[in-house]
Amino acid sequence: METKNRQIRRILIVEKMIMMPIKAALLFFSFLFFGSGSQDTTHLFSKSFLFYQAGLYLMANAIFFVVLTWAQARKWGDLSIKTAAFFLSIIDNLYLSFLIPLTGGLESPIYWFYTGLMIRNAINFPKIRVQGIINLAFCIFYAGAVYVGERETELFLQEIFYLRIIVLLLVSICCWGIYALIQQRVLKDEEEREFHLRREKIHAIRRLAGEIAHGLKNPLTIINNAAYYLEKHVTDELSDVKQHVTIIREEIHRSDRILSQIMDYSKWSNAKLTKLNINQVLDSAIHEIHPETTFPNIHIKKQYQKDLPFLFFDEGHLRQIFSNLIINAFEAIQEKGEGQGLITLTSSLDEENETLLVSVSDTGVGMDLPDVNKIYDPFFTTKEKGTGLGLSIVKNLIETYDGSVEVESKKERGSTFTIRLPIATKNQR
Structure with missing residues (x-):
């Protein structure tokens, strides 16, 4: 069972340290590409619309990065960070789908970005249900984007189209499988450390409990023997003394029971x-x-x-x-x-x-x-x-x-x- 703190740290590292520079580079080249005014970029959408979409993508990322930073700084909770990461993934999916028709449709090199994003999803969302929903959405949006770019119904009869969809699905499954294997190994290592940590804490008990019990047990036995001797040799005329000696022996037996429990306490180190x-x-x-x-x-x-x-x-x-x-x-x-x-x-x-x-x-x-x-x-x-x-x-x-x-x-x-x-x-x- 993976701790939530570890997952949150991983999300923050991936989104801030890895995805942020990649998205900055993608936006930079997008603005250069749209500004070229080539027929490849304007045959589907106007230049102003292209810049509007890139700006919208930039603004959406900025908003969710601010949410991530504030959620981390103000400790809003794990759900806020996971939700922000989820929507960042969906936004990236939408923007890549927007770029597919502009960069060659079925032959677009942007396709390979999808595999990278699927690896990112596997890192951020290890649970197969969440990861599966996001990656399935990637496949659907990619298919729709290719259709918009090709404008041909025969597209769905081409082997390369289905091959690319299958590759995306296989990447998704492999990422989840590899992560599961790595997680198994991590959990096994954690279990070993867990055993050592707890065993060390339990062993520390023996020194205190054992020393107290053994240190008192022997003197108590001597006191009990002395009280027994007095009880047997005190004459009936000293009945009050005999009664007090009896009380002493009863309290000694009670103390002995307490020490026996402490002795059991010291045995906990053999856990x-x-x-x-x-x-x-x-x-x-x-x-x-x-x-x-x-x-x-x-x-x-x-x-x-x-x-x-x-x-x-x-x-x-x-x-x-x-x-x-x-x-x-x-x-x-x-x-x-x-x-x-x-x-x-x-x-x-x-x-x-x-x-x-x-x-x-x-x-x-x-x-x-x-x-x-x-x-x-x-x-x-x-x-x-x-x-x-x-x-x-x-x-x-x-x-x-x-x-x-x-x-x-x-x-x-x-x-x-x-x-x-x-x-x-x-x-x-």
């Missing part, structure tokens, strides 16, 4: 990045949870967009993210106490920002604004036995892949978590 179908991973996460048996009264509604681009991700990590959010949704519905509820899973593509969107919505207990603002804070939890690290780790993992997660929630009405995952890293974009 194996692959191209994933995000809808299939969502289904895999649902199957892993077994909602039909564990939560029989809670229903899941899927709203998946088809034909989404592949995502570079570790499958285990992505499934873990989805599973965590889906389990949270189930637990929120159970906490509400109504016995039944609905979870909606949605996937879609944000083409403008080149990101995949996944949302997990539930009809559960919801949260107040103060809780929403703290939900990603480490160790913050509204659950009795929660560690408060689940969503914090999920958020950090998503951000490791240059993604983001947002939440909207209302008390007693439910919550919606929305994940944005880029198709390419920021370095690639």
Whole structure:
């Protein structure tokens, strides 16, 4: 999938750096040719009409070049630049068609300019539908221009006429095919760079998470052993002390669970990045949870967009993210106490920002604004036995892949978590 930014840059380079000098030269020779006053130029149109057409072509190009420049400078949007490039192509087609009858009709050397413009169309508009429409218009206008120049119905019986039309069609097809092959190679190179970029970011996690976990695990074990010794040797007369020692051991076990999660966090550096179908991973996460048996009264509604681009991700990590959010949704519905509820899973593509969107919505207990603002804070939890690290780790993992997660929630009405995952890293974009 080609990024829009790359296509826009290519259009600007082609139109400003290549086409502008060529058109300036074409107009210069057109004015010289029309000014010669030869019979070849005046047998169809008057001299004033010829200059009027050349001036009109010059003015139309000037207008659309100004639009291109302003759209680039003021960031009007990709559509403005693409539209200007489209009309510039049509204008060039019309002007070449105007020159064909004046320069020999079927034998006109201007014919070969059409092949160059078709190559330009392939560069500016890689999508076959847009490219095909423009190039088909080129063929139709060329045929009409030749007929105007020849004024003979027998023209359509000549082999050379059909041969020239076929050549134009073949050039159009070949340009699209060559571009597709080049694009395949470019995408393959980008995929390789993508793997390296993301793997480097994930590897950076091990140093921090691993050092924290291993640095605290051993002292915690020593403290736990000491507390156990005190608990066993404190006499019944010191019941208050024994009770506090018990509390210490419970908190040590809780801390141990937290460190275990951090240890899992450090294992993310062993990620194996692959191209994933995000809808299939969502289904895999649902199957892993077994909602039909564990939560029989809670229903899941899927709203998946088809034909989404592949995502570079570790499958285990992505499934873990989805599973965590889906389990949270189930637990929120159970906490509400109504016995039944609905979870909606949605996937879609944000083409403008080149990101995949996944949302997990539930009809559960919801949260107040103060809780929403703290939900990603480490160790913050509204659950009795929660560690408060689940969503914090999920958020950090998503951000490791240059993604983001947002939440909207209302008390007693439910919550919606929305994940944005880029198709390419920021370095690639």
